Amino acid sequence: MLKFPQGFWWGAATSGPQAEGTFNKPHKNVFDYWYEIEPEVFHNKVGPDITSSFYHSYREDIEMIKSIGLNSFRTSIQWSRLIKDFETGEVDEDAVRFYNGVIDQCIKNNITPVMALHHFDLPVELYDKYGGWESKHVVDLFAIFASKAFELFADRVKHWVTFNEPIVVVEGQYLYQFHYPKIVDGRKAVQVAFNINLASAKAVQVFKDGGYSEDGKIGIVVNLTPSYPRSDSNEDKKAGDIADLFFNRLFLDPAVKGKFPAEIVDLLLKDDVLWSCTQEELLIIEKNTVDFLGVNYYQPRRVMAREEGFNGTEWMPHKYFDNYEMPGRRMNVHRGWEIYPKALYDISINLKENYNNIPWYVSENGMGVEGEEKFINSEGYIEDDYRIEFIQEHLEWLHKGISEGSNCFGYHLWTPIDCWSWMNAYKNRYGYISLDLQTQKKTVKKSGYWIKEVVEKNGF
Template identity: 75%
Template sequence: MIIKNKFPKGFWWGSATSGPQSEGRFNKIHDNVFDYWFDREPEIFFNKVGPNIASNFYNSYKEDLNMLKEIGLNSFRTSIQWTRLIKDFETGEPDEDGIRFYDEVIDECIKNNIIPVMNLHHFDLPVELYDKYGGWESKHVVELFKKFAGTAFRLFGDRVKYWATFNEPIVVVEGQYLYKFHYPQIVDGKKAVQVLFNLNLASAKAIEEYRRQDLDGKIGIILNLTPSYPRDPENKEDVEASKFADNFFNNSFLNPAVKGEFPKELVEILEKDKVLWEATEKEMEIIKNNTIDFLGVNYYQPRRAKMREIPFNNEEGWMPDKYFENYEMPGRRMNPYRGWEIYPECMYDISINIKENYNNIPWFISENGMGVEGEERYVNEEGIIEDDYRIEFFKEHLEYLYEGIKEGSNCFGFHSWTPIDCWSWCNAYKNRYGFISLDLETQKKTIKKSGKWICEVSKNNGF
């Protein structure tokens, strides 16, 4: 076999999930915002399937991690749930069962020669902190997050060498405060901007705490980068619109994380519009002095932007949409199940952007994947899902990533979303992403064709 795309030595071939999407609510002492929302409005969730069982990782982590080893994965990202690990939010005191569970998961990863990558926040704010303080609107919650992070580092930092503070923090801003797809479904641009700042501050404070404990690992953040392409690259207004979208949705977290400062043009616009966050000089210093060691990039789709053609309605308050409109490019390739454009070329563009504009920081693809509905249509006689479409999707994306690496971009790994079909917020199990399928009725897990494919890729460090 000729390996055309040979990746760097020690490259991560892995997969990502999260605590709230895989563990189930077994023995969990607090509810997060999604637990609370599901208990009250189950009909919002696809087929009324909630997070109660998810993929049962709390009970089956040994078998599950064994399957990850079987498909050749050498690294695995999940998250530590604030609502599972911490008994007392105000003091950061941990819960015994939470400690036991995460201890065992980490030890099991190491036993299987799988590098554990632990993330601290995956959209799963404790609902109690929302009710009491307004969640991420509150600087006090930022302090409590730092305490939670400190407890996690102290308990597990001897074995976990790769940490992430947040997964896709911009989605908290979008989902909770702008576009109503996460609880509590508020539309408030000014609050959204303050939350955006507070999340950046929380990440920096967690990094500061990690370094204070003087542990010998690395700490980063996981950002979903959705690069903006102007409808017409020759049209100045389209270019400006796409630049604003890039600054708001990507660089508002990427710049502080890597460079310790917010994009200047974005700050000027927010100031002019009187929606800029409240921040002290000391807080700005904390963000400046606590940048990341590595970056995780979740990439699924690009954004296409154009200048506003329909005047923005100011009566509804400030929204980022004031400065752009989304553009549907004719002839674009689509994943019809998710409604997302398929554009693998973006992998190369992200690689070069990080190389040229972000100090060529060490980074990895922390999520990439294709969600498909009704995969049972593709089951063969042996009961295996033949998901050739997923293999093709990964191959195309990896080829463009490889081109970026060849040109010197400092990428050290690729994680798919997700190892085992997992629960996906309001979509529940509508779209499946895993290398391993999950039967919801029986909880039986079966390796798909793509799982066998990734095993070969990992073995050969390329394809």
């Protein structure tokens, strides 16, 4: 029997843009707009308009989450929903009503609400007007948004997240073209990385200056993809170190330690793409570190030294390494991702030994599967034994890390109810609870019944 620490968070995560639908929003975010102009790039042309209709069904959805035993739940407050006037911070009253309802429903069901402020959903108006995260003015507007969210909801929400997976904004929008506006510009990508670090620190500063840290905590959610080199050769290990610097430590180190790794600063300076900043901004980052960390983990990154020269015209991080497909690796064929649960143990020990053993939790982990309807049994629910096996294996390695002293306080699956997933839309399903997109009927899967027993025993 593997027992977890007392008070362990057993929960699940979603986000505003992936669950709420676009009902009654005063503004569009970048994905709302992208779907409007290019619906064909989204799987089966399914966009964010309705999703799982959390805007209308949050009471019933939260009660379903409670029915499978979960004691914590992360979602996000949409900037494009809450704020009517970005410059003044004037709020939309319907949004205030909605988010109050969500928070109160969580508390009524003894579920700890965790609220993120940004989940890839920059208001498109701020991109069109200022260049989005390329702009320091947008950083200041984000601080205004954060202050309004804290002012309205921090009396009940005691766990806040500034950004979810900020490196994905850098990758998707400015390097690898899987998020709107699909730019390839290494210099802009690096500046955006700095600006988002600054925006996160400014939100932490607002939280502390407002007195919300007296009984609340604020963190950041980073997706950590441990970079495993192909071999022990110096060349492969150097490739792994550089991949780790850019994709993991570029946000992890400033958030927890208040400083960028000297190695990445030196590398970017050498390549003449280092961000523009002031000493005052660096001091804000240094003084406003996070209270806790959320870690999203899905797959490892396996890298090797480049065997051919880099011929790109734009600066790209992969000029220093190449991806490596390890022979015999286990795969989730639906998503094209490697399954490697031991990485959660490696993350646990890394945070313990190199990041002051900061309190942290697994904020996302999960298995996306296509065509789950073929696993519906005679009783009408999906028998997703593959998901149970996936979760259990990851929890076993996580438990080992905790038993060796890593300060992990929870595990959240992505996601409670099958949700819309950007360009993939509903191609792959992740939830403990299935969604019939046409009828909006929601049904607990076998994994949902399984996790309820795990929560009741605080282990398995």
